[in-house]
Amino acid sequence: MRWKVIGFLCGFLLSVSVLFYLYVDFTKDLDSPESKIPTGFLLLYSDGTFMSLPRSFWVKLEDVPPYFLNALLVSEDKRFYYHAGVDPIGIARAIVRNISSMSINEGGSTITQQLARTLYLTPTVTWQRKLKELFIALWLERHRTKEEILQMYINSVYMGNGLYGFASASRYYFGKELGDVTLNEAAILVGVVRSPENFNPLRNWNISRLKAKTVLDALLKEGYINSLVHKRAVEELEAMTYAGNFKMDMDEEIFWRVVRELQQLGYGLNELRQGYKIYTTLDRNLSQAASSLPRTVVVEAIDPMSGAVLLYRGVGSTYPEGRRLLGSAIKPFYYYLAILEGWSIDSELVDLPLKIGDWTPENFDKGYRGIVTMRQALVDSLNIPSVNLFMQLGKENVVEFLKNELKIAGHYPEDMTIALGTLETAPEEVLKAYSAIFNGGVVLQPYIVKRIEDVNGRTIYEASPKVLNVVKARRLSPMEASMVLLNVMREVVERGTGVRARQRVPVAGKTGTSLKTAWFVGGDQNFIMAVAVDGEDLVGGVHAAPIWSQLVSNYNYLGKMPKWKVQVSLSTKTTLPSLTLDVDRLVQWLQEGTLSIDALVEITSRLDSSALLDFLSSINERSPQLAKELWEKIKLKRSW
Numbered sequence: 001m002r003w004k005v006i007g008f009l010c011g012f013l014l015s016v017s018v019l020f021y022l023y024v025d026f027t028k029d030l031d032s033p034e035s036k037i038p039t040g041f042l043l044l045y046s047d048g049t050f051m052s053l054p055r056s057f058w059v060k061l062e063d064v065p066p067y068f069l070n071a072l073l074v075s076e077d078k079r080f081y082y083h084a085g086v087d088p089i090g091i092a093r094a095i096v097r098n099i100s101s102m103s104i105n106e107g108g109s110t111i112t113q114q115l116a117r118t119l120y121l122t123p124t125v126t127w128q129r130k131l132k133e134l135f136i137a138l139w140l141e142r143h144r145t146k147e148e149i150l151q152m153y154i155n156s157v158y159m160g161n162g163l164y165g166f167a168s169a170s171r172y173y174f175g176k177e178l179g180d181v182t183l184n185e186a187a188i189l190v191g192v193v194r195s196p197e198n199f200n201p202l203r204n205w206n207i208s209r210l211k212a213k214t215v216l217d218a219l220l221k222e223g224y225i226n227s228l229v230h231k232r233a234v235e236e237l238e239a240m241t242y243a244g245n246f247k248m249d250m251d252e253e254i255f256w257r258v259v260r261e262l263q264q265l266g267y268g269l270n271e272l273r274q275g276y277k278i279y280t281t282l283d284r285n286l287s288q289a290a291s292s293l294p295r296t297v298v299v300e301a302i303d304p305m306s307g308a309v310l311l312y313r314g315v316g317s318t319y320p321e322g323r324r325l326l327g328s329a330i331k332p333f334y335y336y337l338a339i340l341e342g343w344s345i346d347s348e349l350v351d352l353p354l355k356i357g358d359w360t361p362e363n364f365d366k367g368y369r370g371i372v373t374m375r376q377a378l379v380d381s382l383n384i385p386s387v388n389l390f391m392q393l394g395k396e397n398v399v400e401f402l403k404n405e406l407k408i409a410g411h412y413p414e415d416m417t418i419a420l421g422t423l424e425t426a427p428e429e430v431l432k433a434y435s436a437i438f439n440g441g442v443v444l445q446p447y448i449v450k451r452i453e454d455v456n457g458r459t460i461y462e463a464s465p466k467v468l469n470v471v472k473a474r475r476l477s478p479m480e481a482s483m484v485l486l487n488v489m490r491e492v493v494e495r496g497t498g499v500r501a502r503q504r505v506p507v508a509g510k511t512g513t514s515l516k517t518a519w520f521v522g523g524d525q526n527f528i529m530a531v532a533v534d535g536e537d538l539v540g541g542v543h544a545a546p547i548w549s550q551l552v553s554n555y556n557y558l559g560k561m562p563k564w565k566v567q568v569s570l571s572t573k574t575t576l577p578s579l580t581l582d583v584d585r586l587v588q589w590l591q592e593g594t595l596s597i598d599a600l601v602e603i604t605s606r607l608d609s610s611a612l613l614d615f616l617s618s619i620n621e622r623s624p625q626l627a628k629e630l631w632e633k634i635k636l637k638r639s640w
Helices: 002-027 066-076 088-101 111-120 127-143 146-156 166-174 183-192 205-221 227-239 252-264 284-290 327-340 374-379 383-393 395-405 416-420 427-439 478-495 540-552 583-592 597-604 609-622 624-638
Strands: 042-044 050-052 277-280 297-302 309-313 348-351 370-373 442-444 449-453 459-462 467-470 508-513 517-523 528-534
Touching: 042 252, 066 111, 066 183, 066 205, 111 127, 111 146, 146 166, 166 183, 183 205, 183 227, 205 227, 252 277, 252 309, 252 449, 284 309, 284 540, 297 427, 297 540, 327 374, 327 383, 327 395, 327 416, 327 427, 327 478, 327 508, 327 517, 327 540, 348 374, 348 383, 370 374, 370 597, 374 383, 374 478, 383 395, 383 416, 395 416, 427 442, 427 478, 427 517, 427 528, 478 508, 508 540, 517 540, 528 540, 583 597, 583 609, 583 624, 597 624, 609 624
Parallel strands: 042 277
Antiparallel strands: 042 050, 277 449, 297 309, 297 528, 348 370, 442 467, 449 459, 508 517, 517 528
């Protein structure tokens, strides 16, 4: 007998040791339960109207009606206030039923166990998961009060249709606060818990009412309501109808854009989830107008004087981090650099065939104009003159300007194709850089969080503009260069590639077309918007500019342009990087008669002596006779 007792004690101690080891092992690295509760802060437009209700709306335990708590406890955990997280009686009852049915469908879970499962475990039913659930429930009871556990449960339990917590379910299913639900509505919400996707009123109203009746029956049985109240409630339940006005319109991209910024500001979701209000910078009318656009259309708008994001939609829907090839929308950046360095917008650029290594850039219309001004090249978005300007400025200088002064983050190609927009970057980076053009050289950090209010209505954060950089003055100041460039960008919209964005008031902008994206970026001193349309065979001026025009009608767009004065006289230049000309093609055209020798003389006679010598040497290598004829005509033209 003694040995049996000793054996029993040893077995008991061993079992306790193993269980204690498993308990420690399962719970040693658990995060706080509050950190696992779905986010419940409120997002608002800049005018204070709700953007949408959150999928999890926080409610304090003291604001929950007693009859709701009674319905919840009688249905889910009658002995909640008397157990330590695990109810042995409930477990024993569940074991008997599972053995009888040869399954593990009955769990006997307490509210604490359900909370443990919701916050830390997967819904897959296994013995291993049930064991972890028991240990975590015990751990929760050790580290939190009953009231804290019940409050977390009420705010985190899944309620179907992407909703978490009874407060959110009450708002979406019945359009009212949890504190305002009737007894029957409370019973319906509690009945959803057992099978959220099947028992919710939106999915099946009749089943939802049947489950609510079982909750009412339990309240009667346990003495929480009398037979008269029960009878009246059942009669009202049977007569209830459900409108099903359920709407979930949260833009997930906006939500995560806000979350990223909150984290950068040092605000964790644990602190904000309990009903804090996040006022965004987003314009309600503009955002709602953009909501009907197809997902292939990406739009973002900012205030260039502050960096406030006014519109944000679909930015990351197609490409990682929202990055796209920029196309000709890159051109204003290095035209800005040229003007800063003293180039007149009337400087002349050569528009003839180029060959840079194996790359032979072409104008969109495949034509050539001989010589054009910088103004014409930008207004008509001509590629070859722009590449010529890019080369005159120097690739390293331009890239340094884009990266370190305009602060454009993205993937920069190593070759010269960057001149035509093979820079891969996000719309927000583009707007950040365009803002410097519109505001006179200040690069601002775009932001979307305008203000944060705590649950008591106190402002705990107020945004202010953040300056990332100020463009360096060269021959011209940034403000002077901005004034010159914006005047040309207005012509882009008035008579160039951006005419489909034209308004009754001034618009300065630029189109862009890359392999799979069409762009239009434009606006005024208070508003600039980027539209990017993803797809094949698209053109910025045809497919993006009209969308810009359509959206801006929903915004108080004033067309306000700066009136800065240019104090410095600019240099008018004629430039030709002759070594990059496709001389073979020029010689062929001359020999075929496609290009007249007089037309070529008209162009080359404007070059300085060094550039002219380079060009004639290249021609001489291919046709000495042609080089001699050109030289004779050029001498006559220049009266040498």
